[in-house]
Amino acid sequence: MAQGRVYWVLFTALMLLACNTHKQKIYTSDCATDITFKKLSFHNLADSIKQYDGKYVEVSGRYVEGKHISALVNDSTFTDHGSRHSFWVNFTQDCPLYLKGKNTGLFETEDGEYKKxxxxxxxxxxxxxxxxxxxxxxxxxxxxxxxxxxxxQ
Structure with missing residues (x-):
């Protein structure tokens, strides 16, 4: 009986630690405070892109950067991640993004390094x-x- 309790306590502690490891950093800008965004899946936005031209959207994916690359790609492992199936992401100085609750910008160095x-x-x-x-x-x-x-994170 005591051994079962030990396993239960150990299991509960591990579960709590696992739940706490999924943190998010949120960066915001003052550019669009009064705008309502349409939340869409990556697939839905890609399939109906003409319908959303000029509209404000919220979409999730995996960000890829490099030489001549600033793209949001579908994070599914079962889809094509080529540029024809991705969105170009245009971060601008006109809309600087700052970490919520702090005055740290997305593209500012933190501890001598840029955010990865x-x-x-x-x-x-x-x-x-x-x-x-x-x-x-x-x-x-x-x-x-x-x-x-x-x-x-």
Whole structure:
């Protein structure tokens, strides 16, 4: 009986630790405080992109960055992650993103290093622009005026 309790306490402690490890950092901007965003799945936005041109949306995916790359791709392992199935993400100085509760910007150095956001799951809010399709017009559309970023830890 005592051995069962020990296992139960150990199991409960491990579960609580596991629950606490999934934290998020939220970066916001003052650019779109009075705008309502339409929350969409990545798949729904990609399939109905013409319907959302010029509209403000919230979408989740995995962010990929590199030389000539600033893209939000579907985080599913069962879909194509090429640029024709991704959104160009346009972070601008006109809409600076700051960590909620602090005065630390997304692209400011922290402890001498930039935040590592490559290959991280995130949720962003911004305006869809079909006229701009990123580097060499290779993407579905651009998500402009990003005013919210929720970065999974």
């Amino acid at each position: 956001i490559n290959n991280r799951k995130m949720t962003i809010r911004g305006r869809v622009d079909l006229r701009k399709k990123g580097y060499k017009n290779a993407y579905i559309a651009t998500i402009n005026e990003v005013s919210y970023l929720e970065l999974d």
